[in-house]
Amino acid sequence: MARTLTFEQEIANLFYAMDSNPVQACIQCGICSGTCPAVAFMQHSPRAIIAMIRAGQKKAVLASNTYWACASCYACSVKCPQGIDVAAMMYGLKRYSLWRNHYRTVPLGADFSRRFVRLITKYGRSYEPGLAAPYVLRHGFRGLLDEIRTALGLLRKGRLPLLPHRIKRAESLRRVIWQILPVGGRA
Amino acid sequence: MKAYSYFPGCSLERMAASYRLSAAETARALGVELRELEDWNCCGATAYFHIDELLAATLCARNLAMAEQEGLDLVTPCSGCFKNMYFTRAHLREDPDLAEHVNTALAEDGLQFRGTVQVRHLIEVLVQDVGLPEIKKRVTHPLRGLRVAPYYGCQILRPRKGREDDEQPRFFEDLLTTIGASPVDFPLRDRCCGGSLIVTHRQAALSMAYALLQDAIDHEAEVIATVCPLCQVNLECYQRHVNRTFGTNFGLPVLYFTQLLGLALGIPSQRLGIGKELISPAPVLARVGG
Numbered sequence: 263m264a265r266t267l268t269f270e271q272e273i274a275n276l277f278y279a280m281d282s283n284p285v286q287a288c289i290q291c292g293i294c295s296g297t298c299p300a301v302a303f304m305q306h307s308p309r310a311i312i313a314m315i316r317a318g319q320k321k322a323v324l325a326s327n328t329y330w331a332c333a334s335c336y337a338c339s340v341k342c343p344q345g346i347d348v349a350a351m352m353y354g355l356k357r358y359s360l361w362r363n364h365y366r367t368v369p370l371g372a373d374f375s376r377r378f379v380r381l382i383t384k385y386g387r388s389y390e391p392g393l394a395a396p397y398v399l400r401h402g403f404r405g406l407l408d409e410i411r412t413a414l415g416l417l418r419k420g421r422l423p424l425l426p427h428r429i430k431r432a433e434s435l436r437r438v439i440w441q442i443l444p445v446g447g448r449a
Numbered sequence: 450m451k452a453y454s455y456f457p458g459c460s461l462e463r464m465a466a467s468y469r470l471s472a473a474e475t476a477r478a479l480g481v482e483l484r485e486l487e488d489w490n491c492c493g494a495t496a497y498f499h500i501d502e503l504l505a506a507t508l509c510a511r512n513l514a515m516a517e518q519e520g521l522d523l524v525t526p527c528s529g530c531f532k533n534m535y536f537t538r539a540h541l542r543e544d545p546d547l548a549e550h551v552n553t554a555l556a557e558d559g560l561q562f563r564g565t566v567q568v569r570h571l572i573e574v575l576v577q578d579v580g581l582p583e584i585k586k587r588v589t590h591p592l593r594g595l596r597v598a599p600y601y602g603c604q605i606l607r608p609r610k611g612r613e614d615d616e617q618p619r620f621f622e623d624l625l626t627t628i629g630a631s632p633v634d635f636p637l638r639d640r641c642c643g644g645s646l647i648v649t650h651r652q653a654a655l656s657m658a659y660a661l662l663q664d665a666i667d668h669e670a671e672v673i674a675t676v677c678p679l680c681q682v683n684l685e686c687y688q689r690h691v692n693r694t695f696g697t698n699f700g701l702p703v704l705y706f707t708q709l710l711g712l713a714l715g716i717p718s719q720r721l722g723i724g725k726e727l728i729s730p731a732p733v734l735a736r737v738g739g
Contacts, residue, residue, distance in 0.1 A: 299643070335641030356499040370649040371649040386490040
């Protein structure tokens with residue numbers, strides 16, 4: 263008989279290839295939230311998210327901006343007295359929400375990651391203007407002015423790449439990627 | 450002259466060109482040969498891990514496999530690339546099934562991962578392999594009295610790579626002391642700058658950068674030194690945005706550790722990419738004869 267995993271079990275399974283304890287080990291001490299430099303921008307703190315996962319509050323967890331506000335700095339992971347890799351869990355939640363197409367409800371993070379992957383699939387290397395440009399209008403009018411002034415400054419200093427750099431074996435890299443995940447069309 | 454495979458990382462091509470120049474110059478001056486991997490690809494940054502871990506591991510493994518062909522340990526000056534490639538190597542070595550899967554994909558590019566070379570950060574190679582006594586011998590222009598905030602950032606320290614001290618690291622301060630500079634007490638030196646959020650969560654990223662800049666100023670730093678291109682760009686290029694958002698008036702230069710090291714070794718500032726900043730370090734460096 264097929265067994266349905268609880269949300270808590272699903273998240274525990276996302277600790278794939280990580281040398282880490284599962285979320286079930288959490289004692290709710292809150293050190294993760296205390297060390298997190300982005301906690302002020304999270305709808306639910308890392309500690310609260312773990313409690314919500316354990317309570318099976320799948321909808322509320324996935325609707326939260328918490329995991330997209332995580333900067334992956336691993337302060338929580340190295341401090342957790344229970345050996346839970348909290349940052350890896352945030353990565354797991356990002357992947358989970360992308361797989362389940364929950365990403366449309368959260369701002370920018372998922373869209374940015376997808377754009378990044380498409381760029382690397384095509385060129386093999388990153389290209390900052392291609393990543394940042396689609397979002398310049400998201401930071402308000404003053405933000406846009408700041409952005410333009412910074413870009414012009416970088417341009418003047420020769421720090422702005424004008425064209426993406428395509429690696430020589432970009433086609434082979436595409437075939438490699440296609441073996442793992444069929445993104446960006448056929449190899 | 451000890452040789453290493455070299456992975457500069459995407460940022461160093463343009464955005465962090467001064468890191469590329471100063472890393473090459475200082476390595477050469479210290480007898481370290483950095484042989485750039487011929488056709489390296491992006492390490493995947495954080496974004497690839499958001500989409501698929503296996504794919505992220507495969508991207509890193511391609512670079513590792515190319516370094517193995519050279520038979521040389523892989524060195525990178527970017528903390529993000531360092532962390533990604535370090536842990537990819539560790540995971541693939543621990544998990545033969547995972548390695549086999551990745552190798553099936555790499556075969557499309559005529560490559561194979563065996564896990565035979567180490568992954569190192571450039572500062573680690575200079576401090577440990579060259580060594581501080583050797584660096585000290587070669588310092589011709591000590592940066593006497595220059596108050597530098599040693600900014601470690603996150604990925605170089607975390608997750609923990611081995612038995613190193615991630616809570617009270619000393620290597621950056623020690624290097625700065627060796628070149629005659631004065632490292633300031635900088636409590637937020639290992640706190641994340643928010644660089645990875647600068648596009649996707651601007652408010653959080655600026656607030657994190659603000660906290661660091663304020664901390665460096667409070668401790669009377671004249672310049673921040675970094676070991677990662679993402680940190681440099683976030684702290685320097687977005688200082689204008691921080692100032693407008695928080696009503697501050699910061700004008701704190703942010704340099705790569707290799708630029709300060711290069712100056713102390715007597716390398717002309719132009720060859721270290723000094724002059725490419727948006728916030729000029731010239732007034733501060735003039736005081737120490739840079």
